[in-house]
Amino acid sequence: MDGYPKGNAVGAPVDPMIPRPFRITKVKSEVPGVFSWHLVPVDGGGFAYRPGQFNMLYLFGVGEVAISISGDCRDGEKIVHTIRIAGSVTKAMSSLSVGDVIGVRGPFGRPWPVEPIYGSDLVFVTGTIGLAPLRPLIYEVLHQRDKFGRVIICYGSRGTDDILYEDELHLWRGRFDTNVHVTVHSAPSGYRGRIGSVAAAVRAAHIEGGDTQAFVCRSEVMTKPAVDALHERGVSSERIWVTLERNMKCGIGLCGHCQFGPTFMCRDGPVYRFDEIEHLFEIREL
Amino acid sequence: MVQIEGLGPLVATHPFFADMDGSALETIVGCCANEVFRTGSYLYRQGEAADKFYLIRDGLVTLEAYVPGRPPIAIETVEAGEIIGWSWLVKPYKWSNDARASGTVRAVSVDGACLRRKMEADRVLGYEIYKRFLPVMARRLAQNRERIVELATEPAGFD
Ligand code: FES
Numbered sequence: 001m002d003g004y005p006k007g008n009a010v011g012a013p014v015d016p017m018i019p020r021p022f023r024i025t026k027v028k029s030e031v032p033g034v035f036s037w038h039l040v041p042v043d044g045g046g047f048a049y050r051p052g053q054f055n056m057l058y059l060f061g062v063g064e065v066a067i068s069i070s071g072d073c074r075d076g077e078k079i080v081h082t083i084r085i086a087g088s089v090t091k092a093m094s095s096l097s098v099g100d101v102i103g104v105r106g107p108f109g110r111p112w113p114v115e116p117i118y119g120s121d122l123v124f125v126t127g128t129i130g131l132a133p134l135r136p137l138i139y140e141v142l143h144q145r146d147k148f149g150r151v152i153i154c155y156g157s158r159g160t161d162d163i164l165y166e167d168e169l170h171l172w173r174g175r176f177d178t179n180v181h182v183t184v185h186s187a188p189s190g191y192r193g194r195i196g197s198v199a200a201a202v203r204a205a206h207i208e209g210g211d212t213q214a215f216v217c218r219s220e221v222m223t224k225p226a227v228d229a230l231h232e233r234g235v236s237s238e239r240i241w242v243t244l245e246r247n248m249k250c251g252i253g254l255c256g257h258c259q260f261g262p263t264f265m266c267r268d269g270p271v272y273r274f275d276e277i278e279h280l281f282e283i284r285e286l
Numbered sequence: 287m288v289q290i291e292g293l294g295p296l297v298a299t300h301p302f303f304a305d306m307d308g309s310a311l312e313t314i315v316g317c318c319a320n321e322v323f324r325t326g327s328y329l330y331r332q333g334e335a336a337d338k339f340y341l342i343r344d345g346l347v348t349l350e351a352y353v354p355g356r357p358p359i360a361i362e363t364v365e366a367g368e369i370i371g372w373s374w375l376v377k378p379y380k381w382s383n384d385a386r387a388s389g390t391v392r393a394v395s396v397d398g399a400c401l402r403r404k405m406e407a408d409r410v411l412g413y414e415i416y417k418r419f420l421p422v423m424a425r426r427l428a429q430n431r432e433r434i435v436e437l438a439t440e441p442a443g444f445d
Binding site for chain 1: 326346348349350357358359360361362363365386388389429432433435436437439
């Protein structure tokens with residue numbers, strides 16, 4: 001697709017291996033086991049990135065993890081990361097408070113396309129914390145709402161008490177120009193919303209395949225069912241964008257930790273057009 | 287409240303019976319009734335005789351699992367354009383869960399005993415009905431398998 005950035009072409013840091021100190025200005029508990037940080041650079045400089053990119057967050061003396069940027073890339077004041085407690089580093093991170101300083105390397109990775117998809121209908125397909133890497137793109141689309149057709153968001157969570165960014169989902173649903181479908185796996189009796197899989201929500205959404213671009217952020221194993229549901233609605237693989245995850249170390253295509261087939265996710269991803277990697281989903285050993 | 291007259295178009299335009307042969311539709315309509323369920327009312331309850339299935343025309347139906355000593359758990363929703371209920375096809379013809387209206391639900395009910403008799407008498411009709419039910423059952427089975435994998439791989443989130 002013309003104009004679609006390759007690799008780390010966007011917002012590449014000066015020396016990508018040296019962490020830059022950022023101060024935590026806000027800690028927000030999102031849902032059980034998930035929190036967000038607002039970060040500002042200690043040196044007072046700016047930080048430019050595109051929706052879909054990630055940073056390596058370094059907790060001094062403990063370790064480093066790759067985390068997607070989940071805020072609004074037009075926000076010149078801060079960057080936002082939403083982090084699930086999933087290992088020793090993120091567990092240690094969860095005990096930090098406002099005023100603490102961490103190291104940030106980034107931004108890295110290929111972002112979601114924005115300008116190349118002007119004029120299209122858009123559908124976002126995600127579940128649980130997968131909304132975090134998509135939120136910057138949703139913000140950007142809403143900033144430029146008149147440049148796009150219909151906007152549909154299909155989001156799934158386990159229950160009614162772990163819906164990430166629930167307040168914003170309500171806000172987006174309240175807009176006249178955005179359709180939001182939230183589905184949960186189970187709920188207390190009397191719940192009035194949709195219950196079932198994310199793929200079922202995609203099948204039920206009124207998606208008109210033709211000129212729709214879809215953005216998927218699921219775990220790797222659940223990406224395929226989401227894509228299958230989109231195919232059923234007439235959205236072809238060339239119009240489906242997915243973001244994937246691997247353990248990252250260097251973030252700049254040197255160490256090979258994030259290899260996915262012939263690609264390095266930190267450099268060639270994490271955002272891929274699905275037709276570029278569709279064949280890799282058939283190979284179990286990857 | 288049974289109301290046969292005028293049901294033909296409702297049945298014929300429901301996606302479940304799309305492209306159904308006209309005379310077969312006429313046979314089926316003879317087993318149908320128009321029904322409205324108010325918010326919270328039951329379409330059917332676990333353990334009761336499964337004597338119907340429903341073509342949902344409007345609204346959302348929630349399937350609930352009865353849990354002894356605890357409030358029921360809502361486990362799935364079925365919406366307009368879909369069907370609900372296949373226990374009328376499988377012995378012992380008992381519902382395996384509860385189905386409740388989540389908001390006002392408009393549906394066409396199909397009398398299972400009536401349709402089973404007609405399917406026995408007309409095997410072509412019987413085959414046609416099975417051909418339409420099996421993909422629905424297969425899809426729901428596949429979706430439930432997906433949900434098991436989803437629950438196992440996306441705990442509270444993944445980073
Ligand atoms: S993380 Fe080192 S090559 Fe990608």
